[in-house]
Amino acid sequence: MVSTSDALPLLSSDLVISGEVHYWRLDPDEWSDRLDKAVSVGVAAIATYIPWLVHELPDGEFDFGRRHSHLDLGRFLALCRDRGLAVIARPGPFVMAELKNEGLGYSVLRAHPEIRCEGWDGTRKPETMIDYLHPEFLAAARRWYEAVIPVIAAYSSVRGGPVVGVQLDNEIGMLPWVTNSPDLSRRTLEELVETLVERDSAEAVQDRYGVGGSGFDVARRQTWAPALRSPNEEQVLAFHRDLGHFTRERYARYAAILAEWVRELGVGRGIPLLINVHGCWGGRATMFPLGISQLYRTWSADGAGPDAIPGTDVYIGDLTLDKLPGLWLSNAFLAATCAPAQPFGSLEFEVGSGDYGEAFDIASGPEAAPLKLQLAVAQGASVVNLYMLAGGRNPMLFEAVGDGNDRVAFTGERHGFAAPIDPEGCVAPWYDRMAAATAAVRDDAELLRAARPERPPVSLAFVVDHYMTEYHYPGSARDAQFVADLERFRGTGSREVMGRALIVGGYAPDAVLLDEAGALDDLDVDRVLALAPTPHLDGALQRALVGWVRKGGRLLLSGVLPTLNMIGRPGTTLIDELGIQPGVTDDSGLHTMTYAATPGRTPFVRPADVDGSPAWNGAEVAVGFAQPLTVGQESTVLARLARSGEPCVVETPLGRGRVITAAADLPCLPEIWDALLGRLDAEPSVSVTSDVRGVVVVPCRTDDGVEVVHVLNVSPWHARVRLERDGRPLLDGELALPGRTGAWLVRRPAETFARVRFQGGTS
Numbered sequence: 001m002v003s004t005s006d007a008l009p010l011l012s013s014d015l016v017i018s019g020e021v022h023y024w025r026l027d028p029d030e031w032s033d034r035l036d037k038a039v040s041v042g043v044a045a046i047a048t049y050i051p052w053l054v055h056e057l058p059d060g061e062f063d064f065g066r067r068h069s070h071l072d073l074g075r076f077l078a079l080c081r082d083r084g085l086a087v088i089a090r091p092g093p094f095v096m097a098e099l100k101n102e103g104l105g106y107s108v109l110r111a112h113p114e115i116r117c118e119g120w121d122g123t124r125k126p127e128t129m130i131d132y133l134h135p136e137f138l139a140a141a142r143r144w145y146e147a148v149i150p151v152i153a154a155y156s157s158v159r160g161g162p163v164v165g166v167q168l169d170n171e172i173g174m175l176p177w178v179t180n181s182p183d184l185s186r187r188t189l190e191e192l193v194e195t196l197v198e199r200d201s202a203e204a205v206q207d208r209y210g211v212g213g214s215g216f217d218v219a220r221r222q223t224w225a226p227a228l229r230s231p232n233e234e235q236v237l238a239f240h241r242d243l244g245h246f247t248r249e250r251y252a253r254y255a256a257i258l259a260e261w262v263r264e265l266g267v268g269r270g271i272p273l274l275i276n277v278h279g280c281w282g283g284r285a286t287m288f289p290l291g292i293s294q295l296y297r298t299w300s301a302d303g304a305g306p307d308a309i310p311g312t313d314v315y316i317g318d319l320t321l322d323k324l325p326g327l328w329l330s331n332a333f334l335a336a337t338c339a340p341a342q343p344f345g346s347l348e349f350e351v352g353s354g355d356y357g358e359a360f361d362i363a364s365g366p367e368a369a370p371l372k373l374q375l376a377v378a379q380g381a382s383v384v385n386l387y388m389l390a391g392g393r394n395p396m397l398f399e400a401v402g403d404g405n406d407r408v409a410f411t412g413e414r415h416g417f418a419a420p421i422d423p424e425g426c427v428a429p430w431y432d433r434m435a436a437a438t439a440a441v442r443d444d445a446e447l448l449r450a451a452r453p454e455r456p457p458v459s460l461a462f463v464v465d466h467y468m469t470e471y472h473y474p475g476s477a478r479d480a481q482f483v484a485d486l487e488r489f490r491g492t493g494s495r496e497v498m499g500r501a502l503i504v505g506g507y508a509p510d511a512v513l514l515d516e517a518g519a520l521d522d523l524d525v526d527r528v529l530a531l532a533p534t535p536h537l538d539g540a541l542q543r544a545l546v547g548w549v550r551k552g553g554r555l556l557l558s559g560v561l562p563t564l565n566m567i568g569r570p571g572t573t574l575i576d577e578l579g580i581q582p583g584v585t586d587d588s589g590l591h592t593m594t595y596a597a598t599p600g601r602t603p604f605v606r607p608a609d610v611d612g613s614p615a616w617n618g619a620e621v622a623v624g625f626a627q628p629l630t631v632g633q634e635s636t637v638l639a640r641l642a643r644s645g646e647p648c649v650v651e652t653p654l655g656r657g658r659v660i661t662a663a664a665d666l667p668c669l670p671e672i673w674d675a676l677l678g679r680l681d682a683e684p685s686v687s688v689t690s691d692v693r694g695v696v697v698v699p700c701r702t703d704d705g706v707e708v709v710h711v712l713n714v715s716p717w718h719a720r721v722r723l724e725r726d727g728r729p730l731l732d733g734e735l736a737l738p739g740r741t742g743a744w745l746v747r748r749p750a751e752t753f754a755r756v757r758f759q760g761g762t763s
Contacts, residue, residue, distance in 0.1 A: 025392025153266030311347030370437030391416025506684030550655025
């Protein structure tokens with residue numbers, strides 16, 4: 001055993017695999033056993049929540065072991081240090097973790113009910129939703145930090161301890177999202193109105209909301225701001241946008257306050273601060289970028305600053321071809337929000353069976369965690385926290401609250417029963433396979449961290465405001481349709497086909513953040529930008545896209561074309577510049593789909609002849625929707641609607657660049673997507689030949705030229721894979737890869753062929 005921090009990993013520069021263990025859910029006599037098992041599974045660090053709720057006693061004192069041994073945080077941290085395990089401390093104030101009040105102490109909620117939020121129409125939900133910036137909440141949170149942060153700081157790595165990172169709060173904004181209940185308290189709305197007036201002028205606000213009359217005065221916000229809790233149909237989309245932007249900035253201010261406290265109370269700047277991002281829904285990651293949209297300002301200079309490391313929550317069970325695009329986008333979009341040298345990762349990386357209700361109705365396979373772990377590492381994650389690694393038991397509250405069980409959590413006594421190490425300390429059947437995968441990553445950690453993803457030929461456009469759908473006014477049909485249109489077409493389009501085609505086609509796309517008009521100013525034109533448009537696209541972004549293409553950029557549009565801006569007003573800059581007119585807008589005035597699939601009327605698309613040959617080799621295909629397009633003579637028609645012959649896929653020159661517009665829900669056939677991308681001069685860096693579809697390849701490279709090529713078989717079938725770069729094979733023969741497994745290839749500059757490292761650790 002070691003007693004110094006010399007060998008501890010650094011979150012800022014190393015590849016760190018950690019495991020979640022909650023000391024306060026275990027008897028202190030069990031701590032050594034769980035930490036020894038963590039060492040045997042191959043993790044380099046332990047992460048743990050440190051809950052306000054658990055440590056606060058009825059008399060207001062905070063106990064860190066003086067009265068109750070299971071709360072001896074210092075002893076637990078010392079045991080981690082003695083085993084050479086680093087620690088990621090997660091002190092809240094919110095910690096979630098199935099705790100009552102989401103981990104907040106009862107004292108602040110009892111003493112200050114005014115911190116609870118009012119939502120739409122002035123209603124209040126039973127969940128613990130508070131105004132993060134309310135002075136009374138901040139005062140109480142400061143008192144908690146003044147108690148807990150000095151304990152953490154005393155064990156920080158810069159002082160010879162094991163703590164290498166401190167998380168700020170947890171899943172900020174998650175509860176308001178899942179309940180569709182934003183903070184619409186009077187003080188928050190008054191602040192919103194004042195912010196809008198200072199930024200846009202009183203006249204602009206009056207035009208947007210039609211309030212205040214001709215004598216609009218910001219001082220009158222106290223009388224009319226609360227009316228925005230129930231916006232009318234003319235106001236609702238403007239309020240949707242303004243509330244989303246305003247809330248993002250408030251979350252950033254909250255994170256900045258917590259970061260300032262952590263530093264002030266003794267945690268030095270050598271210790272990174274972490275932000276945990278929520279967003280998985282229904283066992284999928286398709287919605288995850290919504291959490292990124294909410295929080296990406298919190299790890300910017302306006303939030304926790306350059307020391308911050310954001311991480312995902314990944315709860316999708318098995319990684320299948322169905323779930324692949326959502327998880328890929330979650331990683332790629334998160335990376336796109338980071339500064340060039342800013343690390344990112346996954347702070348809640350699901351490694352359990354998924355049977356969180358003990359109903360024996362879910363059972364993730366033993367290959368789930370290793371496959372997802374390799375994908376995260378391949379896409380550039382530098383910290384992955386296995387959640388939960390070990391279960392435990394929920395202790396009793398120190399005072400009864402009369403809620404049925406009087407424990408700290410609402411899950412009963414046992415907690416983490418789906419974890420690889422159950423509450424009693426027994427290991428699950430998949431423990432050994434997970435340990436083998438973790439060991440393989442650990443053994444190659446230095447190389448895997450140094451080998452960053454190569455810049456791909458195609459980048460996905462992350463239009464961050466397309467994911468600003470955490471709130472919508474329940475009394476508005478217009479807002480509901482707006483959200484439905486965004487949800488259907490954003491990201492990588494309807495059915496996520498474009499994303500899946502790019503990923504399994506070998507293109508390994510990264511992402512580009514489009515959050516303001518200047519986002520494309522520095523984007524190179526020697527790549528393809530793939531955008532899944534929606535009926536709504538901000539006018540400034542439309543102009544920026546046009547300007548980028550005119551400079552030589554190549555744009556692939558896959559989906560329904562934008563005709564409106566983000567507040568529902570006409571916005572046709574992009575299609576006007578392309579000389580394209582989509583089909584007639586329907587009666588709602590919100591979306592421009594025609595020929596949508598309806599009973600008895602399925603749209604069909606067939607490739608058009610281009611210079612005497614079909615645009616792609618293939619037959620007529622059925623699609624979920626298609627837009628007939630009216631195009632000018634400069635456009636080349638690549639596909640037509642089978643019944644009417646109207647164009648629906650076209651290529652259009654624009655300045656020095658080109659745009660392919662695929663206004664149809666094309667299927668995930670390689671002959672289609674390779675043909676479209678080939679017309680835009682995009683080819684995979686590493687070509688893949690396999691007898692099954694579903695093989696994902698991610699080429700990476702170190703600064704000194706070592707190639708690391710990740711190969712993952714996401715399909716359930718055994719695959720025989722050949723890989724080539726620049727016409728030369730990477731392997732001497734085929735790679736045999738069973739279903740839902742992975743390997744990485746390593747080739748150094750002087751070598752002809754690569755060596756293979758499998759997830760199980762054998763070469």
